[in-house]
Amino acid sequence: MKWMKNLKSYVPPSFVVERDDYRCIRCKACVEQCSFDATFYDDEEDRVWTWNANCVGCNRCAAICPTDAITVKRAEPSYRYNHNWNGHVDSLKKRAIYGGTPVVSMGNDKPYPIYWDNMLLNASQVTNPSIDPLREPMELKTFLGRKPDSIHVDDSGLKTRLTPQLELDIPIMFAAMSYGALSYNVIESLGRAAKEMGTYYNSGEGGLNKDHYKFKGNIIVQVASGRFGVHKDYLDVGSAIEIKIGQGAKPGIGGHLPGEKVSETISETRMMPKGSDAISPAPHHDVYSIEDLRQLIYALKESTEYKKPVAVKIACVHNVAAIASGIARAGADIIVLDGFKGGTGASPQVIRDNIGLPLEVSLAVVDERLRQEGIRQYVSLVASGGIRNSMDVVKAIALGADAVYIGTAALIAIGCTMCQQCHTGKCAWGISTQDPHLSKRVNPDMASKRLINLLEVWALEIKETMGAMGINSIESLKGNRLNLRGVGLNDKELEILGILPAGE
Amino acid sequence: MKIVKIREDNCIFCHLCEVACIVEHSQSKDIIKAFKREEKPIARCSVEFNYPVSLSVMCRHCDDAPCVEACQNGSMHRDDRGYVVVDADTCVGCWMCIMACPYGVIKRDTRRESWGLSTKCDFCPDREIPACVEACPNEALTLEEI
Numbered sequence: 272m273k274w275m276k277n278l279k280s281y282v283p284p285s286f287v288v289e290r291d292d293y294r295c296i297r298c299k300a301c302v303e304q305c306s307f308d309a310t311f312y313d314d315e316e317d318r319v320w321t322w323n324a325n326c327v328g329c330n331r332c333a334a335i336c337p338t339d340a341i342t343v344k345r346a347e348p349s350y351r352y353n354h355n356w357n358g359h360v361d362s363l364k365k366r367a368i369y370g371g372t373p374v375v376s377m378g379n380d381k382p383y384p385i386y387w388d389n390m391l392l393n394a395s396q397v398t399n400p401s402i403d404p405l406r407e408p409m410e411l412k413t414f415l416g417r418k419p420d421s422i423h424v425d426d427s428g429l430k431t432r433l434t435p436q437l438e439l440d441i442p443i444m445f446a447a448m449s450y451g452a453l454s455y456n457v458i459e460s461l462g463r464a465a466k467e468m469g470t471y472y473n474s475g476e477g478g479l480n481k482d483h484y485k486f487k488g489n490i491i492v493q494v495a496s497g498r499f500g501v502h503k504d505y506l507d508v509g510s511a512i513e514i515k516i517g518q519g520a521k522p523g524i525g526g527h528l529p530g531e532k533v534s535e536t537i538s539e540t541r542m543m544p545k546g547s548d549a550i551s552p553a554p555h556h557d558v559y560s561i562e563d564l565r566q567l568i569y570a571l572k573e574s575t576e577y578k579k580p581v582a583v584k585i586a587c588v589h590n591v592a593a594i595a596s597g598i599a600r601a602g603a604d605i606i607v608l609d610g611f612k613g614g615t616g617a618s619p620q621v622i623r624d625n626i627g628l629p630l631e632v633s634l635a636v637v638d639e640r641l642r643q644e645g646i647r648q649y650v651s652l653v654a655s656g657g658i659r660n661s662m663d664v665v666k667a668i669a670l671g672a673d674a675v676y677i678g679t680a681a682l683i684a685i686g687c688t689m690c691q692q693c694h695t696g697k698c699a700w701g702i703s704t705q706d707p708h709l710s711k712r713v714n715p716d717m718a719s720k721r722l723i724n725l726l727e728v729w730a731l732e733i734k735e736t737m738g739a740m741g742i743n744s745i746e747s748l749k750g751n752r753l754n755l756r757g758v759g760l761n762d763k764e765l766e767i768l769g770i771l772p773a774g775e
Numbered sequence: 776m777k778i779v780k781i782r783e784d785n786c787i788f789c790h791l792c793e794v795a796c797i798v799e800h801s802q803s804k805d806i807i808k809a810f811k812r813e814e815k816p817i818a819r820c821s822v823e824f825n826y827p828v829s830l831s832v833m834c835r836h837c838d839d840a841p842c843v844e845a846c847q848n849g850s851m852h853r854d855d856r857g858y859v860v861v862d863a864d865t866c867v868g869c870w871m872c873i874m875a876c877p878y879g880v881i882k883r884d885t886r887r888e889s890w891g892l893s894t895k896c897d898f899c900p901d902r903e904i905p906a907c908v909e910a911c912p913n914e915a916l917t918l919e920e921i
């Protein structure tokens with residue numbers, strides 16, 4: 272054994288790795304692949320061992336083992352069961368032992384309600400025909416940006432001058448995930464997939480590596496409170512600019528890229544010293560009101576000659592509807608609503624797990640509020656944070672979204688197992704790391720193909736469902752809440768979601 | 776002619792190409808039996824590592840193969856498919872091929888009875904896709920026409 276366990280720092284392991292010693296051929300692939308120092312080989316014993324305390328449950332070892340000798344199991348500590356304290360004992364102990372608040376990654380993992388799973392979609396029967404998407408055209412194209420109150424058309428065509436629009440072949444984009452949080456190869460894969468599928472990926476707040484300027488036409492560039500990597504060329508490369516006010520996983524908190532992840536190329540891209548922590552302040556220090564936000568929006572529009580839509584991304588919080596109304600009036604073309612299940616590369620656990628609002632609810636109230644105020648056409652709504660499958664996309668659009676962002680889902684497509692270790696920079700799947708050896712684990716040829724497959728399959732599933740509803744264009748699904756029915760929801764929840772209960 | 780292309784940018788140092796090569800050249804062609812029950816063959820490919828670089832190297836089946844030139848009795852020869860292979864029955868173990876190979880991919884196996892002497896990539900004669908290419912989880916080895 273390499274280590275000796277010590278009671279002083281003991282908390283029961285979260286995982287137990289079982290290795291079938293007969294099947295194990297000592298190839299040591301698992302030893303090399305475990306980037307968390309949980310697996311090692313003992314020469315003298317000729318055995319492969321696991322130090323369970325270090326295991327994060329990423330399952331990389333189980334995935335690579337050529338003989339299928341490994342099973343990673345969740346370990347439940349066998350304290351006396353106590354419903355009130357379940358899960359709190361160890362998290363309390365960790366704070367007491369280490370004297371720090373735990374930082375976590377990915378999205379909120381607590382068992383809050385998932386409203387998507389309490390909504391059912393409609394289908395056509397007898398009185399209206401359903402449509403077969405394999406035989407008839409089905410339109411998924413959509414445009415994001417401010418729409419005019421009315422349009423004028425004459426024989427020569429459209430007379431009204433439109434403000435700039437983002438054209439999406441499918442209503443799914445890749446959410447803001449920075450180069451820094453993610454490896455170069457992942458950004459490369461997202462870019463390639465966005466280009467192939469006629470959609471966009473978002474640079475996140477880390478700026479853009481010069482190599483990725485080639486994805487011009489498929490990039491949304493982000494301007495966040497740290498303003499890392501923001502300069503003229505950066506803004507020019509973007510098809511749209513997104514001002515990040517908040518993030519669903521950590522509303523009210525700025526960004527933090529640990530120094531370990533600030534490599535040579537990251538420091539160049541972010542325009543900051545190598546190895547130092549990249550701290551984005553909680554607020555934008557020039558935005559303390561809707562008026563200030565308006566100034567920032569117009570400063571960005573001005574510097575890009577009014578050629579690009581400007582989006583504002585906020586975390587879903589209690590007053591989300593009023594805030595969204597203010598943002599629409601401040602001149603934003605797109606509002607991104609990031610629900611509390613959205614992911615992050617690093618967030619204090621207490622914030623991630625306790626702050627924010629469900630995306631479903633926020634989307635419904637924002638869409639409703641903007642309609643009531645007669646300003647819904649001023650902005651497009653992008654739903655973000657916890658979109659897991661194509662039906663979440665359909666339900667989000669029916670609730671009022673114009674498009675969605677996916678982040679975690681895209682990472683899962685290229686290997687992520689949601690072990691929540693992004694902040695450590697040791698990602699065993701090569702995704703959220705800057706270690707040049709680990710990041711080779713994402714092969715952009717394979718990863719971009721997987722992302723394209725995912726989007727193609729989702730697009731087909733969306734078409735199938737729309738066809739079943741008798742709808743042949745995504746535009747007719749937008750805000751079409753009559754195609755949703757709630758199950759297992761109380762009257763107030765139904766009222767807020769603006770949907771009827773099943774049976775009505 | 777097809778050859779195994781080495782893409783070092785994608786190699787993740789898992790050694791599974793070596794494992795697959797061993798299994799393919801074993802008697803049982805069964806991964807557990809090959810490692811647990813048999814005297815196992817040597818892998819014809821070798822994975823090299825110098826952080827952060829890693830790559831698997833195996834015979835390049837050169838057009839002007841110096842090992843074929845160097846072999847004193849024609850054991851190292853080009854087969855019908857065009858690949859450079861060694862005839863285990865006639866190889867005398869003089870190791871001239873090892874001296875001549877610029878890539879260092881020919882290995883010594885002194886277990887004459889079971890394996891013959893000079894040991895190198897034979898481009899998996901029983902397979903359409905070489906074992907290492909099929910086993911590589913990150914497409915760091917690909918089969919390409921040259």
Ligand code: SF4
Pocket residue numbers: 286288304305306307308309310321325326327328329330331332333343699
């Ligand atoms: S590779 Fe992942 S799952 Fe396996 S032992 Fe290491 S940390 Fe645990």
Ligand code: SF4
Pocket residue numbers: 290294295296297298299300301302319332335336337338339340341
């Ligand atoms: S990868 Fe599997 S066979 Fe290889 S050493 Fe690990 S457990 Fe054993």
Ligand code: SF4
Pocket residue numbers: 779795796799818819820833834895896897898899905906907908
């Ligand atoms: S081609 Fe076949 S013989 Fe050559 S290294 Fe690969 S597995 Fe081994």
Ligand code: SF4
Pocket residue numbers: 785786787788789790791792793822829830831910911912913914915916
């Ligand atoms: S199997 Fe592929 S990735 Fe693994 S060591 Fe061999 S060449 Fe590298």
